[in-house]
Amino acid sequence: MKFWDFFKKFLIFTAKEIYSFFLKLSLSIFIIFIIGMSIIAVVNSKNKNENVKKSYEYILFNVSDVVEDKVIGSDFLSDRENLSYMDVLNSLDDIKKNNQVKGVIIALDTVNLSSAKVEELSKKFEELKANNKKIYAFGAYITNANYKLASIANEVVMIPSASASLDLTGYHYSDMYYKGLLDKLGVNMEVVRIGNYKSYGENYTGNEMTPELRSELTRILENRYGKFIEDVSKNRKIDKNILNNDIVNGTDTNLTPFAARDKNLVDKLEQFSDFTKRLNIREDNVADITDYYEKRVKDEKVGNPRNGTIAVIYAEGSIMYDPNGVTEGVITPDNILEKVEKAMQTKNLRGIVLRVNSGGGSALASEVIYQELTKLNIPIYVSMSDTTASGGYYISMAGNKVFANNATITGSIGVVSMIPKFYNAQEKFGVHSNSISKGKYSDINDSFAPLSQESRDKITQSMQETYSEFKSRVSKSRKIDENTLENYAQGKIWLGDEAKNINLVDGIASLDEVIKIMARDLGLRNNYAVENIYLEEDFSKKLKALTKMIAEKFSLSAQLQKNIPQAKNVFNEYDFAMQNQNKPLYYLTYKLNLY
Numbered sequence: 001m002k003f004w005d006f007f008k009k010f011l012i013f014t015a016k017e018i019y020s021f022f023l024k025l026s027l028s029i030f031i032i033f034i035i036g037m038s039i040i041a042v043v044n045s046k047n048k049n050e051n052v053k054k055s056y057e058y059i060l061f062n063v064s065d066v067v068e069d070k071v072i073g074s075d076f077l078s079d080r081e082n083l084s085y086m087d088v089l090n091s092l093d094d095i096k097k098n099n100q101v102k103g104v105i106i107a108l109d110t111v112n113l114s115s116a117k118v119e120e121l122s123k124k125f126e127e128l129k130a131n132n133k134k135i136y137a138f139g140a141y142i143t144n145a146n147y148k149l150a151s152i153a154n155e156v157v158m159i160p161s162a163s164a165s166l167d168l169t170g171y172h173y174s175d176m177y178y179k180g181l182l183d184k185l186g187v188n189m190e191v192v193r194i195g196n197y198k199s200y201g202e203n204y205t206g207n208e209m210t211p212e213l214r215s216e217l218t219r220i221l222e223n224r225y226g227k228f229i230e231d232v233s234k235n236r237k238i239d240k241n242i243l244n245n246d247i248v249n250g251t252d253t254n255l256t257p258f259a260a261r262d263k264n265l266v267d268k269l270e271q272f273s274d275f276t277k278r279l280n281i282r283e284d285n286v287a288d289i290t291d292y293y294e295k296r297v298k299d300e301k302v303g304n305p306r307n308g309t310i311a312v313i314y315a316e317g318s319i320m321y322d323p324n325g326v327t328e329g330v331i332t333p334d335n336i337l338e339k340v341e342k343a344m345q346t347k348n349l350r351g352i353v354l355r356v357n358s359g360g361g362s363a364l365a366s367e368v369i370y371q372e373l374t375k376l377n378i379p380i381y382v383s384m385s386d387t388t389a390s391g392g393y394y395i396s397m398a399g400n401k402v403f404a405n406n407a408t409i410t411g412s413i414g415v416v417s418m419i420p421k422f423y424n425a426q427e428k429f430g431v432h433s434n435s436i437s438k439g440k441y442s443d444i445n446d447s448f449a450p451l452s453q454e455s456r457d458k459i460t461q462s463m464q465e466t467y468s469e470f471k472s473r474v475s476k477s478r479k480i481d482e483n484t485l486e487n488y489a490q491g492k493i494w495l496g497d498e499a500k501n502i503n504l505v506d507g508i509a510s511l512d513e514v515i516k517i518m519a520r521d522l523g524l525r526n527n528y529a530v531e532n533i534y535l536e537e538d539f540s541k542k543l544k545a546l547t548k549m550i551a552e553k554f555s556l557s558a559q560l561q562k563n564i565p566q567a568k569n570v571f572n573e574y575d576f577a578m579q580n581q582n583k584p585l586y587y588l589t590y591k592l593n594l595y
Contacts, residue, residue, distance in 0.1 A: 043471045056296075057429035058281050060288040062107040063088055066117070067136045068357050068385060069314035069329075072536040082142045085117065086532050088249060089512055090302070091293045092124045098296075100109045103279070106153060108139025114386040115407035116226060116496075118149050120510035122231075125152045138275060140164040142169075142260075142387075148228060151235035151497065159259040160269035166260040168252040171221040186425030192459045193469040194520045195414025196308040198491025200585070202419070207542035216493055222408060223495050238264055247594050303529035308350040308522065310515055311531045315354060319369070320389040330394075331358055333368040339533045340376065346531045351379040352520050354399060355511055360391025363415060363584040365464050370473060373398035379522065384408045386503065389493060393504075394470060397477040403509040403517070404496030411504060413474060414491030415584050417459060422447045425551045466584040478503055 053201040068085045095101050104125070113121065125135050137150035138157045144380075147168060150156050158164055182189060182204060189204035199213040229247070246252045252263070260266040270278070271391050287295070303309075316334060317329040343352055354373070360366065373380060375396065381390075382399035389412035404410055426432050426448065433448030441458055443449040471489055475482050480503055488494070488502050498504045511518060519528050 035344075037490075040444045044594060047079065051430070055285060056098075056287045056292060057100060057102045057285040058279065059091075059095055059101060059104045059292050059423075060107055060286060061104050062110040062151050062288050064110055064112040066113070067306070067316065067329075068355055069316040070534050072534050079290075083293060084314075084532075084534075086511070087293050087297070088121075088289065089124065090296050090447065090549055091289055092121075094297050094300070095133065096124075096128055100264065101133060103134035103136060105138040105281075105563075106135065106149060108137055109149055110140055111146050111149065113149070115137035116147075116386040116405040119407050120512075122149065122152055123148075123510060127271050129154065136275075136279075138272065142166040144168055148231060148267075155267045156265070157268045157270055157275055158260065158266050159271060160257055162256045164257050166249050166252070166257065166265055168223040168254045168255075168265075170247055170248075171225050171435035173217055175203065177203050177209075179203075179205060183424075186422060186428045188421040188424060188450075190419040190456075192419075192456060192463060193414065193416040193491070194460070194463050195489060195491030198412070198414035198416050198418045200551065201418050220409070220495055221495065227406065232594050237266060241438075255424055260572040267523070269306045289517075301529070305347040305529045306530045307348075308519070308521075309345050309346050309348050309529040309531050310351050310353060310518055310524075310525040311349055311533050312345055312353045312355055312515070313339045313533045314510075315369075315392075315395065316385075319358055319365045319395070321362040321368075323366040325439070326341045331361070333365055333370070335374065335535060336369050337372055338535060342535075343531070343533045344376075344378075346533075348529075349378065349531075350522050350524060350528075351378070353381050353383055353515055353518060354396070355383045355385060356388045356392050356396055357385035358395075358440065359387050359389050360394065360412070361585060362392065363394075363470075366391035367469070369395045370398050379518065379520045380526070382513055383511045384410055384496065385510070390414070394473060397473045399477070400509075401517075401521075403507050403514045404475075404499055404505045405498045405510065406495065408496035408498050408499075410491055410496060411488065411494040412491055413485075414472055415463045415470065417463060417584050418493075419445070419451060420447060421449075421451060423450050473506075519568070 037394075047294045063083070066083060066085050066088060067554075070082050070084045095104065129135055134155075134158060135153040136155050137153035139150070140159045140161075141147065141164065142150060142156075142158065146168075149164070160167065166555070189201065190202035191205050193201065197216055199210065202210055202213065229240055229244050234239070235242050243252075244431045246263075250263070255263070255265070257269050259268060261269060268275075276282075313336070315331045317331050321332070343349065380398040380399045382402040384392075384396065384402070384404040385408065385411045388396055388404065389410050393410055393412065404441075433446070435443065435446060435449070437443050437446075441455055444451070444455045444459070471482055471485055474480065474489075475485055478485075488504060494502070494504060496505065496508055500508055515530060
């Protein structure tokens with residue numbers, strides 16, 4: 001009996017001690033949590049106060065390959081978000097108003113931007129100059145790609161060394177043609193296209209550029225070269241004819257900094273240390289554009305939602321119906337719908353600006369996106385970026401108004417379909433296909449069965465209907481009759497200024513100008529809010545992305561891409577063709593280096 005009494009007391013004592021332990025543990029954790037949160041709050045408050053007090057006199061503009069769209073939280077290996085193009089624009093707007101900032105230094109050797117973005121940013125730098133901010137451009141290797149932006153600067157500075165160079169040339173475009181390689185592998189790429197100028201796939205079916213594509217690209221490149229000469233001669237106060245002749249004759253190729261200065265292409269020759277010393281630039285009074293955004297712009301709310309909000313939705317990358325788990329760098333009906341739903345929840349939403357940077361892709365996905373956007377009972381204005389062609393142009397037809405940059409590549413109203421066939425590989429590699437089928441066209445997608453003329457005609461008939469659907473969307477949106485539109489379609493590509501002249505777009509305007517135009521049209525007061533719509537990535541998606549990244553790093557294709565020039569493009573295009581074989585595509589793949 002005494003034993004059981006003792007055992008009972010022992011159990012009660014143990015239970016009390018365990019309860020007391022967990023109670024104390026919970027209380028300790030709670031107290032630590034409170035203390036931790038308090039410390040974080042104090043640190044954040046201190047950092048914010050430091051940021052407010054921090055005086056930046058000079059900003060280093062070193063933007064390279066900036067994206068327009070971004071997924072919040074996708075870069076989980078870093079505590080900083082990737083800088084988007086709108087982040088850059090907002091930072092420059094803040095710099096313009098910041099009386100502490102004396103100047104901006106364009107790091108020419110780092111900057112790598114498209115012609116359309118240079119065109120938009122040029123306006124921003126002109127605004128900075130108008131607000132008494134000095135613009136300096138510093139570099140060792142200056143080319144067509146960065147000189148257009150440099151020519152805006154108050155001073156262009158180069159390193160005084162014959163090893164540095166300024167290299168202004170005309171234009172040059174080249175592309176790879178793979179038919180000879182595919183023939184050796186026994187691969188036939190069957191391409192069906194609607195539109196004589198629809199060039200996608202010709203790299204696989206021939207060994208040289210078609211006359212239609214050559215004429216299109218020559219017209220585009222001539223247009224941009226003429227604009228380059230005009231802008232540079234105006235900015236640098238150089239005779240336009242002399243500049244053009246010097247470039248065409250090769251006189252401005254591989255100039256030393258000394259010769260460039262003598263020709264008024266450069267203002268000063270200085271080592272960077274001497275340059276910073278002259279301007280009194282120190283470690284404590286300079287920041288690069290990313291740091292400036294993180295510390296001064298990121299958490300700032302601009303505008304008052306009570307006066308109205310304009311949401312900006314970004315559509316960047318290839319348009320895909322089934323992205324196979326890819327979340328970044330693609331446009332799908334799902335992610336556009338997700339962004340639209342997020343935008344519609346924005347306080348006092350008055351309009352949406354759709355920023356499109358895409359050469360297109362899946363015809364079906366383009367149509368689905370177009371249909372969903374046209375259902376919205378709210379104004380949509382489209383801002384075209386570097387490329388808004390084919391499927392990118394298709395989804396733009398959902399906009400009430402459409403704007404491009406002069407350098408935007410747009411149009412490409414046409415349809416193409418690609419079907420890889422391997423029947424010639426059977427004898428080469430000793431692999432033979434055996435099949436059983438029923439139905440006249442059941443073997444269309446068989447990679448080892450040749451595409452018969454009847455099958456080709458069947459595909460062409462279907463694609464003609466898809467082409468008609470494309471033109472009907474354009475005809476309705478742009479109010480162009482179909483006979484006139486056919487002259488602008490057929491896969492032809494247009495620059496923004498050309499597209500404006502034939503009514504494919506409403507006007508020429510940068511992203512922030514389109515936002516202002518919409519605000520004006522809606523009658524919004526000056527203090528309206530702008531909400532950028534980005535998607536957020538959860539942890540499971542991050543884990544999948546990391547796993548995929550590791551797998552791709554050690555894959556055979558990754559090794560080939562590392563060792564063979566242009567291999568990455570070949571793999572990407574081949575994968576895209578395989579995913580979309582015998583599916584109609586609104587697609588424009590080539591990328592032009594325009595200036």
